[in-house]
Amino acid sequence: MAFKLDNVVPWGRNISEYRKMFMLSDDDMNSKIAGFGDGPASFNCQANKQGFSVTSFDPIYQFTREQLEKRIEEVRTVVMKQMAENMGNYVWTNIKSLDELEHLRMSAMKMFLDDFEQGKSEGRYIYHELPAILNVPDNYFDIGLSSHFLLMYTSLGYDFHIKSITEMLRICSQIRIFPIVNMDAEKTDLTENVIKYFSQKYSAKIIDTSYEFQKGENKMLIIEK
Numbered sequence: 001m002a003f004k005l006d007n008v009v010p011w012g013r014n015i016s017e018y019r020k021m022f023m024l025s026d027d028d029m030n031s032k033i034a035g036f037g038d039g040p041a042s043f044n045c046q047a048n049k050q051g052f053s054v055t056s057f058d059p060i061y062q063f064t065r066e067q068l069e070k071r072i073e074e075v076r077t078v079v080m081k082q083m084a085e086n087m088g089n090y091v092w093t094n095i096k097s098l099d100e101l102e103h104l105r106m107s108a109m110k111m112f113l114d115d116f117e118q119g120k121s122e123g124r125y126i127y128h129e130l131p132a133i134l135n136v137p138d139n140y141f142d143i144g145l146s147s148h149f150l151l152m153y154t155s156l157g158y159d160f161h162i163k164s165i166t167e168m169l170r171i172c173s174q175i176r177i178f179p180i181v182n183m184d185a186e187k188t189d190l191t192e193n194v195i196k197y198f199s200q201k202y203s204a205k206i207i208d209t210s211y212e213f214q215k216g217e218n219k220m221l222i223i224e225k
Contacts, residue, residue, distance in 0.1 A: 005063055010039055010072050011079060012108040013147065015046035020211035021178040022145055022220060031142035034172055036130060036164075037149035040068065042111035044124055055141070056119075057128040065116050072109055076102075089185070091212050131163035136171045139225075144172030151221070154182050154190045161194055165223065169202065174224040178217075180206060185216035198223050 018024065018041070029052050038044060038056035047054040060068060080102055083090075087098070095101050119125040128134055130150075146168070150161055168175045180191045198204050203224045212218035 005060065005067060005071050008039075008060055008071060009075050009079060010060065010068065010109065011075075011105055012040035012042055012112055014042045014104065014108040014111075015050075017211065018043040018145070018147065021147060021209055022176045023207065023209050024143075028143060032140070034141040034144045034168075036144060036146045036168060038145075038147065040072065040109040040112040041147070042108040042115075044119060045111045045115035048115070048119070048124060055124055055126060057126050057130075057134070059127065059129040061116075061120065061125045061127040065113055068116070069113055072106075072113075076106070090214055095213060131160060131167050133167060134171060138170055139173055141172040142174065144168045144175040146175070146177045148179070150177050151180050151188070151191050151194065152182060154188055158190060158193060161190065162197060165194065165198065169198075169223060169225065174222060176220055176222050178209065178211075178220040179214075180219050180221045181216055185214050191221070195221065 013021075019029070022028075029047070029050075031053075033047070033052070033054045035041070035043060035054060035056040037058055039058050039060055041056075044054045044056045063071075080098065083101065084098055095104060116125060150164060165175065165177075179185070180187075182188050182190075195204050195206075203222075205222055206219050207222060209218055209220050
């Protein structure tokens, strides 16, 4: 089935949030990083401007800036309405209000849009849909990141997650997945089964992070060769 932009709810986070979610130290930032499912996050853009090496992979990168910008505006009101209806599910400590949240997300996505065409030409934004095999050598990246995608979308199934993480581990020495709960911030059998599978061959551990916005989303899975 063809990937359709109409099915995407673009929602971008910035470099500060990425560093807290994935506990990215200064040494980590100086390594070669791959982001899987980065979407319209500004992490790549901001990291590049600071002299770091980040390559982002996502199926939405097949579309034009204009198409992505239009889709962001289409879902903006809907997403903020849903946030307003579910404020009790979130921790309003670092982000104080809905207005601040909207400003934060729209600012991140604007940075992404302004950088998108140049980033594509420089090979920083690459169209790819997991679990397809990438034209990238084994162990090319030091760290692979998955933000709000793997383990969260349980409906994609166990096999999808195993194949996707296997491909990430082929090209990355270490991967970090945040969060490790489902869309309702609940623990799942999927996460337990994925950890059990990869623990047979790799080091797999869960650590607390310094980021929690949705209640219960404050842990990260690290799988390392």
